[in-house]
């Protein structure tokens with residue numbers, strides 16, 4: 025194999041949230057199998073990230089591979105306007121079997137951010153059809169809903185630097201994020217700020233959008249199911265739609281198929297993405313009820329006004345359907361339980377390090393919050409030397425390994441974190 029031109033990569037290719045002035049080195053990957061990432065250097069890393077919540081079944085999975093190659097020999101893509109195909113139908117049938125029965129209509133989109141855009145547009149069109157002007161959304165601080173403009177406008181204003189885009193970004197309403205942790209006794213006043221915002225502004229609010237139970241990229245916060253129950257009640261009381269963004273939490277990650285199940289609530293609109301294709305390619309979906317869909321389509325536009333070029337891409341649908349088949353076997357349940365048990369047994373001990381502010385976990389999500397932010401290049405190099413792939417951000421070192429991770433894999437991941445916590449040089453002081 026030719027030597028990779030890493031200078032070219034550094035000088036010309038943008039990676040997520042990176043600088044062209046002082047780019048950090050990236051680690052070149054040659055291939056990945058199961059939960060192992062093989063670097064070009066020959067080093068093998070145990071994956072702690074599932075490539076950002078996506079590769080839940082691990083890499084290079086035989087069933088997923090054959091779903092792609094079989095579909096490839098039929099067609100990789102045809103337009104979805106006026107045409108349809110078995111991969112889309114099969115996928116949407118499986119999806120509807122998994123979600124709450126009130127959700128009946130599926131919009132296939134290209135990425136998580138687009139699924140959020142679609143959800144917001146659905147809510148706006150819903151109220152437009154009903155002859156009401158409701159231009160605003162209510163969401164939670166520390167949320168994350170994506171990087172496109174509408175998604176960013178409902179993402180935490182500080183984390184997504186709203187001030188950079190002032191004048192262009194619509195201004196929505198932010199309630200205090202939930203303070204009661206998942207395992208703590210419920211504090212009823214936790215919902216007060218949300219409730220008062222809804223009381224004051226409900227006539228102008230099209231929908232509430234939030235990440236159920238786990239706020240991901242905006243702070244890895246894991247909150248009490250009661251909060252979500254109260255949100256559902258208040259949305260009903262004030263006649264506001266509820267959008268659940270399960271792009272990170274969907275498909276078993278929190279120990280339930282969907283995080284909303286922890287609170288036994290059903291949203292009016294549901295966004296899924298990330299793990300939908302088992303991490304094979306980009307695909308997302310926005311699902312809604314018959315009532316919302318029919319209201320949207322009975323308005324001035326007579327249809328839902330969105331239609332991406334690569335909508336319903338057959339390759340992506342085929343692999344997503346195969347991924348959902350793997351989920352249907354139910355193996356994820358014991359796997360995620362075993363990971364949760366391992367986290368519950370081993371993460372609390374990390375509290376002994378002065379560096380650590382908090383540890384928390386739920387399902388196959390483990391979070392170590394430190395007092396000081398990490399030095400990215402240094403800690404990344406540390407993890408690679410330890411034979412693991414963990415990518416922290418800010419003051420958060422977190423794990424969301426593929427479901428097939430064994431106790432030995434998890435022990436190695438946590439040991440690598442423990443060793444990092446013993447080295448102040450890996451953190452800003």
Ligand SMILES: *Cc1c(COP(=O)(O)O)cnc(C)c1O
Pocket residue numbers: 135136137138140168169170171235240241269270271272297298
């Ligand atoms: C990742 C994420 C998104 C955005 O998905 P992309 O595929 O990166 O556009 C939206 N919402 C949540 C909760 C996410 O975790």
